[in-house]
Amino acid sequence: MPDNTRDKLLDAAQDLVQRVGANAMSYQHLAEAVGIRKASIHYHFPTKTDLLGTLIERYHKAFMERVSAVRSGGGDGGVRLRAYLDLFSATLRDSDGDKLCACGMLGAEVATLGADAAAALHRFYAANHRVLETLLREGVADGSLAVPGDVAATARVVLAALEGGMLVARTGDQPAERFAQVAQQLLLLVTPRG
Amino acid sequence: MPDNTRDKLLDAAQDLVQRVGANAMSYQHLAEAVGIRKASIHYHFPTKTDLLGTLIERYHKAFMERVSAVRSGGGDGGVRLRAYLDLFSATLRDSDGDKLCACGMLGAEVATLGADAAAALHRFYAANHRVLETLLREGVADGSLAVPGDVAATARVVLAALEGGMLVARTGDQPAERFAQVAQQLLLLVTPRG
DNA sequence: GTCTATAGCGCGATAGAC
DNA sequence: GTCTATCGCGCTATAGAC
Numbered sequence: 001m002p003d004n005t006r007d008k009l010l011d012a013a014q015d016l017v018q019r020v021g022a023n024a025m026s027y028q029h030l031a032e033a034v035g036i037r038k039a040s041i042h043y044h045f046p047t048k049t050d051l052l053g054t055l056i057e058r059y060h061k062a063f064m065e066r067v068s069a070v071r072s073g074g075g076d077g078g079v080r081l082r083a084y085l086d087l088f089s090a091t092l093r094d095s096d097g098d099k100l101c102a103c104g105m106l107g108a109e110v111a112t113l114g115a116d117a118a119a120a121l122h123r124f125y126a127a128n129h130r131v132l133e134t135l136l137r138e139g140v141a142d143g144s145l146a147v148p149g150d151v152a153a154t155a156r157v158v159l160a161a162l163e164g165g166m167l168v169a170r171t172g173d174q175p176a177e178r179f180a181q182v183a184q185q186l187l188l189l190v191t192p193r194g
Numbered sequence: 195m196p197d198n199t200r201d202k203l204l205d206a207a208q209d210l211v212q213r214v215g216a217n218a219m220s221y222q223h224l225a226e227a228v229g230i231r232k233a234s235i236h237y238h239f240p241t242k243t244d245l246l247g248t249l250i251e252r253y254h255k256a257f258m259e260r261v262s263a264v265r266s267g268g269g270d271g272g273v274r275l276r277a278y279l280d281l282f283s284a285t286l287r288d289s290d291g292d293k294l295c296a297c298g299m300l301g302a303e304v305a306t307l308g309a310d311a312a313a314a315l316h317r318f319y320a321a322n323h324r325v326l327e328t329l330l331r332e333g334v335a336d337g338s339l340a341v342p343g344d345v346a347a348t349a350r351v352v353l354a355a356l357e358g359g360m361l362v363a364r365t366g367d368q369p370a371e372r373f374a375q376v377a378q379q380l381l382l383l384v385t386p387r388g
Numbered sequence: 389g390t391c392t393a394t395a396g397c398g399c400g401a402t403a404g405a406c
Numbered sequence: 407g408t409c410t411a412t413c414g415c416g417c418t419a420t421a422g423a424c
Contacts, residue, residue, distance in 0.1 A: 005407080020305045023217035026399065040408050042401065100302065107361045108294065108302035111214045121365045148387055153379035156359070160376050161351050164358020167301045168350070171315050182354050185347035189383045193342055199389080220417065234390050236419065 006044045008034045013055050018091070018099035022052055022109050049114035052106070056120040059102045060127065063087070067131055077139020078191065084135055085183040088162045089176070097175030104163040129155050136190065146192040154190065161186050200238045202228045207249050212285070212293035216246055216303050243308035246300070250314040253296045254321065257281070261325055271333020272385065278329055279377040282356045283370070291369030298357040323349050330384065340386040348384065355380050 002008050012033035016025040027048070031038035045051035070083040091099050103124045110118050132155035139145030147154045165182035169175040196202050206227035210219040221242070225232035239245035264277040285293050297318045304312050326349035333339030341348045359376035363369040 160359035165354035
């Protein structure tokens with residue numbers, strides 16, 4: 001629980017972005033969540049674009065810290081890929097299926113975001129693509145994974161399936177379970193076949 | 195080009211939903227696109243929810259007609275799966291990378307949609323899941339595809355990768371080409387390995 | 389079916405007191 | 407840093423004339 005208003009605002013904004021999106025999130029909602037008046041928000045973030053840009057960068061940084069834990073965790077490539085997929089599963093699981101990846105939501109809304117926020121989004125995806133490509137390559141090297149064709153292209157498929165899997169899962173019943181099934185099958189698709 | 199106002203409104207609404215989302219689409223935008231005053235829209239669609247519900251159902255129906263063409267087209271399972279994937283590629287390609295699948299966009303915004311629209315969305319995804327499952331099963335039967343584990347789960351992965359692939363591709367350069375690469379690699383992942 | 393006019397509200401943002 | 411007050415705008419939706 002953060003004690004400074006700025007972090008509380010970012011927390012509330014992230015929660016709302018993940019649930020309803022940036023376009024459905026207002027300063028009024030943030031003010032109510034944090035317990036200050038909406039005009040006060042402008043002291044911390046002059047414009048909504050400033051807030052969203054900061055939000056994406058904070059989300060990116062926090063996500064990459066969890067990715068670092070996965071990468072330095074034990075196991076072969078397959079085990080670590082599974083741990084990476086679990087980072088995404090956790091979002092749906094911890095929110096009763098109500099939350100998307102913040103960058104997945106903002107990706108849908110990218111046409112209404114400022115140029116800075118859009119560039120920050122692009123960096124988030126590029127970084128995750130690099131991580132996935134490395135994880136896949138390591139798994140292929142140690143024999144725990146098998147990837148036909150291009151590894152970089154496969155990394156894009158996995159990232160796409162993770163972001164899209166959350167999105168699709170949320171439109172039905174039991175989103176967390178559905179998504180877990182997608183992640184499980186995704187892993188199976190890059191597992192060596194006997 | 196439709197000649198009745200109602201269809202023109204649905205066309206304009208679909209275009210805006212795919213580019214910027216339902217929350218960023220207003221009656222004013224629709225009025226300007228169609229060339230009538232915004233109050234006149236309420237004659238055709240009393241509320242925005244009515245418009246979105248109708249839009250999803252029309253999109254669903256039109257998409258399934260194209261799916262029928264794919265299913266009754268020639269070729270083995272692999273060829274027909276590729277033709278199905280091309281239905282998604284076409285959206286990005288025909289819009290210079292500006293448009294998402296309408297239901298992908300609305301899936302992100304599902305928390306701000308009415309219950310009827312959310313249910314219609316669910317039906318769109320359920321129908322496409324069934325189509326994909328059948329295509330995969332036929333491909334496995336004729337030997338053109340190879341799916342490890344559960345076919346239904348694989349169908350979910352493919353659908354997720356298609357929706358997520360469009361979303362992620364749009365945040366970078368050359369979205370159409372990026373998405374085509376994802377679709378291509380997705381196909382390779384369910385192709386029998388020599 | 390489409391229009392003008394308007395109600396009623398929520399939005400992001402600013403000014404200036406404290 | 408947070409407040410009150412307010413601006414100007416855009417939104418969905420309605421009423422009633424034509």
